Amino acid sequence: MPPGAARRLAWSLIGLMVALALGFVVLNILDDPRIGLGNPVLVGLGLGFSLIIPALGLLVALRRPDNPIGWMFLGLGLWFQVQSFGSEYALRAFVVAPGSLPAAAFVAWFEPWLGQVVTWAVLPLLILLFPTGRLPSRRWRPVAWVIMVAAAVEGLVYMVRPVELMDGHQGLYHQFALLPNPTGLASLAGLVNVATSLLNVYLLLAVLTSAAGLLWRFRRAGSEEREQLKWFLYVIALLCLDVVAGIPVGAVIHSHWVGDVQWALGAYAVAFGLPVATTIAILKYRLYDIDLVINRSVVFGAMGAFITTVYVAIVVVLGGLLGGGSRPNLALSILATAIIAVAFQPVRERVQRLANRLVYGNRATPYELLSQFSHRVAGTYSTEDVLPRMARVLGEGTGASRADVWVRLGDGIAPAASWPSGDGPAPSRIAVTGQLLPPVPGISRIVPIRRQGELLGALSINKRPGEQLTPIEEKLLADLEAQAGLVLQSVRLTAELRARLTEISQQAGDLRASRQRIVAAQDxxxxxxxxxxxxxxxxxxxxxxxxxxxxxxxxxxxxxxxxxxxxxxxxxxxxxxxxxxxxxx
Structure with a gap:
């Protein structure tokens, strides 16, 4: 899908969700408060499915439109909004104000089986495809097809169930049975019940199989992908434990609250656990390379909130206190604009620092460090200062535990500067042949520094166990390598000039000594x-x-x-x- 079309589709889905959410709120306000949403468990689920999951889905879909993970999160959010709006719509049409809304029967019929299809298709596939959006291997294709076909059959079975659509558990608000299923087939009641039981068991096995696929992916993944999968795998393990443990517990303890607790734990694992695990993978382990998008989103959102808050506080609140009524107060508007203009830059800098800390941790952004280094190199610098500074920029920008700058000396390269300084013994000198840099054991990453095809040195880093370079850090390393070529060439020329000056000084000393010997001999x-x-x-x-x-x-x-x-x-x-x-x- 072209990026422009993907962006339009993602924002259209968000717009549809917002419209459904507004419709739900309006209907909920119009309904009897006794029927309204008072269950805190459902309120929490509404928060997760209405805000967290759609926001995460939008973020991933905009950054990686070719990855289905973002679209699946958007699908989960849209399903919840459709279900919430549909339940509230049917509730008003059949309970609060019968006959007041059109197509109420269709809405009440459409919502239950759609939920079954989405739940049993999206959730297992999300587990199976995370984080790359691709199956672990081709051998898992039959599993994916079986999941989709079984989910479609589950939806079809729900369409023909001879039950009442709002039977106290399918409806969002636990109402009484009010509407028979218009497509229900009473003659197939026994077959439908058997098929429903078999499909539930089969789809439960599909979820467990998807979890096994995630575990298989984890065992075959590299260190970086393992860190991205770790928290997601924890949540899926808890979800599977909740589902599997609920069966024997429910068989022993015959009480409705056991099923309610099991359902609530599973729903919260999906509504909050999966988004939180994905967010940790994004922020801490740079999944999908959207940390820069998050940084800018935090800054823009915070600044928008700041401007709105200041304007509302001064123009609306202060204007109301001063008795301005509904008439616009030009003086207060000018005052609000002046305060915003004066405070904008300091507030933006503080917000930017907070966003940087959120995304990059307790260190500057890689490009802030690169900018500072470029500014330093553009001015006057000494060779004793530039190489340690380069090592520091390299270490702080990549979050490495150790960074070294190597300089070529004759037929080998040797470390000329390290960061942190004095942190253990320096690496040994490495012999090189021609312009090729040999692999160096014990170093996470080493890149050669060349200038016009000539090997001048290298940059190396050591990451902490389990950490890998992110794409932004890779870009920083490449940019620093490009600047390091000119720097190392200048350093080498300076060193050669110093060596030549030392040689000339030594020759001058030899000449003076020789002249003194000649004079002494003549005397x-x-x-x-x-x-x-x-x-x-x-x-x-x-x-x-x-x-x-x-x-x-x-x-x-x-x-x-x-x-x-x-x-x-x-x-x-x-x-x-x-x-x-x-x-x-």
Whole structure:
């Protein structure tokens, strides 16, 4: 069914139910108060079938029109309104004001067998199809067909029963027998009674079989679907216990109140237990992904109630106290509008927080956290702050018990930030091959972070036992992954720049040390040369100069000795030259 047609059909059913409910209220007010609805058990059932079940059915049908669960809840609500209006209509037509309403006989005849068909068709199928709207497997198709055929036969049997239509138990108000069944066949009374007994037993077995199908689905379901089924299964178990236990108890204790108590418990299980169990699955375990719809509905409904209350309190109540009568008071209307305008935003924020707490628990909505993180990333941030903040957003937005941000380092990825910080040892480094992320044991979910096809890191979370990611949390994880690619790339570039700066600083330090070593070596060499010149060549030259002066003085007195001395000086001069060459080399 197209979404537009489904939406129109759902709202049309709600409109029909509202019209029937208003008709019931009008007829009930017109009837004798002694005949009116005074039984608190019936009042409670009316509340459940008139408000809770239709509202839940509308919510599911609008969100998941392809799932029959929502339409079944709407069908239950419509059946109750038809039965309530029909009983009150027939009551007025035959008891309070006989002959005052048209088609009263048809209404009184139509209501009982319709209730049998709806009760024995919708209830077992609702149990069998919850929560996916599909049978547990193809092997359950015969069970579904048998349920529908048996319910139709049950309705047909009720159509031909030779009984009075308002016999004290079929009518809503426990009236006396007043109208014989126009389609009843007295000749088939015995056969009808036997068929009714057999069908009741058979349909009781159908309910128990549907409950067995629900249990079979529960045993084969994953952890998320199990959590969604758990509360619903509890209610069905109590309903089956009520039905099964009522048979031997009624056989032992022959009293009408046993049947009344059994009927009331079963009716309340359907009117309140099933909607409450479904609501728990929707709110706590995100069944049908309609938590956002609930959030907005709560906000819009509360704000509408606020505006109406303020306007009525000021314009109507205060106007009446001031003696304005029925005349409109423009000043009070302006005052009410001004108060609403001033208080609207603060009240809306408070209501929004309450709605968020109802839907998401004691944490911010996933997209509030994502918005805060995006705003933070758009500004100036440090790498020491952004990764822990990302881990916190991931953990708080998904309700995880632990969240980790992994960064690729060489041929592996390692956790760079965790939330909550210091909560146990960090996961070990994981080796990666190419751009593929291997499975990681002990982690509920890990998603790779890529940028232009390059693996930069990963995001991982650990959910508490029995919890699974909801579609909204999956969307948050995907959006955070998209932002994390840019963040991790920036973090990696920053880390690479820091590493390059560290390398350059180290090289500069090495150059300074090398220069210092060169200068020191030059100084040492200079001092060595100075020392060698002073101790070697200089001494040789000084000695050579002294000996030359001696040879010059000998040349005048003893030429032969002077010649020998000069010969020795020649050798010494060669040695001095050799020493100078060594110093120069």
């Amino acid at each position: 040492a060499e200079r001092r060595r040369i100075e020392r060698n010149i002073h101790d070697g060549a200089q001494q040789n030259l000084v000695a050579l100069a002294v000996k030359l002066r001696l040879a010059a003085s000998l040349a005048k007195r003893d030429p032969e000795r002077a010649r020998v001395s000069l010969k020795a000086l020649e050798t010494e001069s060669d040695q001095a030259l050799e020493t100078l060459r060594e110093l120069a080399g």
